[in-house]
Amino acid sequence: MDEIQIxxxxxxxxxxxxxxxxKLSYGTAGFRGxxxxxxxxxxxxxxxxxLRSLKLGSATVGLMITASHNKVSDNGxxxxxxxxxxxxxxxxxxxDQIANAxxxxxxxSLIRDFVVKEEIKIGEDKKSAEVWLGRDTRPSGESLxxxxxxxxxSVLGAVAIDIGVLTTxxxxxxxxxxxxxLKATENDYFENLSSSFRCLIDLIPSSGNDKLEIxxxxxxxxxxxxxxxxxxxxxxxxxLNLEIxxxxxxxxxxxxxxxxxFVQKEKVLPLGFGSKDVGMRCASLDGDADRLxxxxxxxxxxxxxxxxxxxxxxxxxxxxxxxxxxxxxxDKEGKQSRLGVVQTAYANGASTDYLRxxxxxxxxxxTGVKHLHEKAAEFxxxxxxxxxxxxxxxxxxxxxxWLVSKQKDLTAKGQGGSEEHKAVSRLVAVSNLINQAVGDxxxxxxxxxxxxxxxxxxxxxxxxxxxDLPSRQIKVEVPDRTAVVTTSEETEALRPLxxxxxxxxxxxKYPRGRAFIRPSxxxxxxxVYAEASTQEAAxxxxxxxxxxxxxxxx
Ligand code: 16G
Ligand code: ZN
Numbered sequence: 001m002d003e004i005q006i007x008x009x010x011x012x013x014x015x016x017x018x019x020x021x022x023k024l025s026y027g028t029a030g031f032r033g034x035x036x037x038x039x040x041x042x043x044x045x046x047x048x049x050x051l052r053s054l055k056l057g058s059a060t061v062g063l064m065i066t067a068s069h070n071k072v073s074d075n076g077x078x079x080x081x082x083x084x085x086x087x088x089x090x091x092x093x094x095x096d097q098i099a100n101a102x103x104x105x106x107x108x109s110l111i112r113d114f115v116v117k118e119e120i121k122i123g124e125d126k127k128s129a130e131v132w133l134g135r136d137t138r139p140s141g142e143s144l145x146x147x148x149x150x151x152x153x154s155v156l157g158a159v160a161i162d163i164g165v166l167t168t169x170x171x172x173x174x175x176x177x178x179x180x181x182l183k184a185t186e187n188d189y190f191e192n193l194s195s196s197f198r199c200l201i202d203l204i205p206s207s208g209n210d211k212l213e214i215x216x217x218x219x220x221x222x223x224x225x226x227x228x229x230x231x232x233x234x235x236x237x238x239x240l241n242l243e244i245x246x247x248x249x250x251x252x253x254x255x256x257x258x259x260x261x262f263v264q265k266e267k268v269l270p271l272g273f274g275s276k277d278v279g280m281r282c283a284s285l286d287g288d289a290d291r292l293x294x295x296x297x298x299x300x301x302x303x304x305x306x307x308x309x310x311x312x313x314x315x316x317x318x319x320x321x322x323x324x325x326x327x328x329x330x331d332k333e334g335k336q337s338r339l340g341v342v343q344t345a346y347a348n349g350a351s352t353d354y355l356r357x358x359x360x361x362x363x364x365x366x367t368g369v370k371h372l373h374e375k376a377a378e379f380x381x382x383x384x385x386x387x388x389x390x391x392x393x394x395x396x397x398x399x400x401x402w403l404v405s406k407q408k409d410l411t412a413k414g415q416g417g418s419e420e421h422k423a424v425s426r427l428v429a430v431s432n433l434i435n436q437a438v439g440d441x442x443x444x445x446x447x448x449x450x451x452x453x454x455x456x457x458x459x460x461x462x463x464x465x466x467x468d469l470p471s472r473q474i475k476v477e478v479p480d481r482t483a484v485v486t487t488s489e490e491t492e493a494l495r496p497l498x499x500x501x502x503x504x505x506x507x508x509k510y511p512r513g514r515a516f517i518r519p520s521x522x523x524x525x526x527x528v529y530a531e532a533s534t535q536e537a538a539x540x541x542x543x544x545x546x547x548x549x550x551x552x553x554x
Contacts, residue, residue, distance in 0.1 A: 001112050005122055005156050009047070009111060012154040013104040016040040016147060024099040026092045028368040028521030030078030031099060032067050035140035038075055039147045044098045045077050046131070046151020047111065050158035052091065053129035054120050056082050062175035063152075064168050065135035065144050066288040069222070069261035072254040075140045077148070078168070084176025084437030086370040122156055129158035132178070134171035136225045136288045137248055141165070167225050167289035169440030176437040193443055194236040196433035200450040201239045203426050207456070215458075216241045217449060218282040220270045222259030223248035226289030226441055233442060240449055245272040260286040260293045260389050260441070265473075268303045275300040281459040283448075285441040290369075291389035292441035294448065296459050308463055311351035313448060314341060314385035315465050317393060318360055320451045321381060321430070327423035328406075340379035342372045345490045345516050346387045349531055354466040364489040368521060369438060381427075390439040395431040403428050469512060471531035472542035478553040481519040481526050490518045496552045506544045510537045515545045526553065 018040045024031050031041050045063060053061045062080030070076070079087035079095075087095070094114050101107040115122065131152045135141035145162060152160035163174065163186070170189055177184035219242055221227015227247035234242050246258045255262065258270040263284045270284060278297045282305075285292055294308035318341055325339060340361040343352060347364075355362050361379075365371040369390055376382025376392075380399035385391030395403075403424055410421040433450075435443045452462060485495035493500045493516070507513040515530040526549050530542035 001115050001122055006108055006112070008154050008156060009108050010104050012043070012150050013107050015150065016043040018100075018102060022100075024096070026087075026095040026099070029068075029086070029370075030064075030076050031095075032070060032074060032076035032522065035067075035073060035075035035138065035144065038077070038140075038144060041099050042077050042144045043147040043151040044101075044107065045079065045095065046148040046153075046160065047155055048091070048095055048098060048151075049079055049131040049148075050129040050152045050155035050160075051111075051115065051118075051120055052079065052081070052087070053131060053158065054122060054155070055118055058128055058130065060130045060132055060175055060178045062132050062134065062171045063148055064166075064171045064288075065133070065138075065141050065148065066168055066225075067136075067138070068168070068288045068290070069255050069259055069286040072138060072256070073140075075138050075144055077144070080172045080175045080437070082175065082179040084172045084179075085373060086438075089370065129155060131158065131160050132171065132175060133160055133162050134164065134166035134168075136167070137165060137228070137254065165225055165228075167229055167440070167442065169290050169435050169438050169442070170229070172437035173435055173440070190233050190236060192432060193233060193446060196429045197237060197240075197446045197450060199429040200426060200433065200447075201453070203422055203429070204450070204454050205422075214239060214241050214453065215281060216243055217445070218273070218277060218280055219244045219445070220258055220260075220263070220272065220282065220284040221246045221248065222262075222270075222285050222287050222289075223252040223254045223256070224259070224285070224287040224289070226285035226287070229289065230285070230442055230445070237446075239453070240446075246270065255287045258284075260284040260291040263295055263305065264291075264293050264307060264309055264388055267305055267307050269297060269305055273297070279460075281452075283441075283445055285445075286389070289441040290439050292439075292444040292448075293389040294459060294462075296463075306463060307468075308459065309348075309468075310385035310387045310389040310391055311343070311347050311468075312463065312465065313389070313444065314343070314383055314391060315351055315354055316448060316451055316462060317383050318355060318358060319465070320454070321383065321393070321427070322358060322360070324423040324426050324430075325381075327419050329420055338380040340376070340382050342375045342382060342384035344372065344386055345518070346529060347385075348387065348468045348471060349512065349514055350466045350469045364491065366488060366490055367518065373438070385439075389441070389444075392436070392439045392444075393430065393434045394436060395427075400428075400431055403431075469531045469533065470535040470538040471529065472535075472538045473530075474528040474542050474546045475520070475523070475525040476528060476546050476549045476553075477524070478526050478549065480553070481524060483553050484517060484519045484526050484549075486516070486518050491516050493517055499548060499552045502548050502552075503545055506541060506548070510541050513537070513541055515541050517545060517549055 059082035067074040067076040149160040295305040372384035376384040510532040
């Protein structure tokens with residue numbers, strides 16, 4: 001790093017003094033906190049993103065300003081790697097260090113050391129860096145975006161491009177497309193969704209009930225960016241009857257009593273929904289539209305909903321994909337394509353049983369999308385979902401090109417209308433529709449809707465795939481949550497010593513009992529999860545485990 005570069009960093013960092021008493025961690029999915037305290041963090045992550053781009057041969061990096069399902073006064077920032085996936089975990093410690101540097105001197109010296117260690121060449125061969133910036137609808141987004149621009153711009157030769165208000169998955173999709181040399185504007189994103197959706201609709205088997213009316217889907221947009229974007233998308237979709245509520249235009253507050261996180265955690269109706277909607281198919285997006293859950297209202301007399309969470313969406317997707325794979329001759333000949341599903345310890349036990357019963361390979365990953373994504377990428381087709389509604393379907397490059405050439409072969413052999421050709425075409429269309437970069441509520445809605453039409457199912461019928469075991473989650477505040485260390489799948493606690501044995505003996509008291517503890521990656525608490533054959537038993541198991549946490553860590 002030469003003197004000009006050092007001076008440039010020093011000068012810009014003077015503009016963003018770090019507030020006293022904040023201790024920031026990149027955590028499970030980027031920095032988050034009160035928006036008023038985040039300018040210096042966002043500025044610094046701007047610098048990091050520019051360095052990341054330089055490190056990877058000037059590939060475009062994405063930077064998203066959002067705090068997802070958190071309250072509107074919060075904000076946050078996360079980085080998309082050029083692949084469209086999350087920032088490489090190898091860079092997270094550097095993110096933590098610079099976010100917490102207490103002075104411009106310390107910041108510059110950390111950057112200088114890192115640049116040397118990573119052999120990043122700044123300005124030397126005039127190679128530039130490029131960072132695309134997106135933000136959700138939070139009022140603090142615009143000024144934070146300016147801070148990010150200054151951060152990016154303080155690295156010599158780096159360019160920041162503001163691509164406006166977007167959902168998180170849109171930004172990831174665009175970054176991925178850009179680096180693959182594909183069309184990468186927001187319009188291209190919409191165009192891709194609507195054309196692959198159309199393609200899947202056209203491939204629905206006609207079974208005599210073609211005139212079946214398409215029932216309406218009610219969408220809860222969490223008063224955020226997702227509601228607005230799905231409204232934009234609606235214009236280019238046929239065969240889908242959407243009514244969008246909670247778009248944020250009618251005075252509702254982002255994530256307040258609305259959205260996927262609220263509905264999934266509370267299992268009650270979001271605002272804007274009521275007894276007139278009994279039995280209707282409803283979907284809820286979160287604040288940045290990377291999570292999706294479905295629900296319906298079973299009866300007028302209560303505000304409880306019947307929830308179809310990430311596990312149910314995963315099961316529906318798995319069933320559909322498996323059906324298509326079964327129609328491939330190659331599979332019948334024993335050339336099994338490897339379909340795998342990835343869940344976390346939070347997946348309802350009934351969903352795991354159901355998936356295994358389908359004959360699927362089910363593996364477990366640590367909580368947090370980056371961990372599930374990594375495991376899903378090991379399969380030809382890997383489907384991952386967290387119970388909270390974040391997930392997608394990944395197709396390996398080699399399997400996808402095999403599918404595409406198979407599709408061509410069959411057409412050339414005059415078997416364009418065969419069942420096998422249709423199945424191959426459906427799989428190719430799914431790979432285009434479903435976001436390959438990260439979980440995406442918009443593409444998720446479209447895939448759920450087309451599969452339900454394909455199956456001829458109502459939401460109630462879909463819900464009957466299996467019945468969730470009753471479960472309970474509790475947060476426990478402890479002096480030091482890092483005292484809890486778990487196995488890589490988070491199903492068992494290795495520390496504090498002895499706690500797992502104690503948990504096991506509680507579990508053994510309940511039929512179908514299961515419980516685990518883990519330190520939260522986003523809050524200063526230890527989380528307890530329990531499930532059992534009745535709600536009473538699940539509550540009681542969760543409470544006893546919470547007591548154990550208190551007595552071991554209190
Ligand atoms: C973040 C993660 C989410 C995970 C949650 C767990 C992403 C994009 N988001 O919101 O997947 O379920 O953290 O929170 O990875 P916890 O560690 O506090 O339980
Ligand atoms: Zn989100």
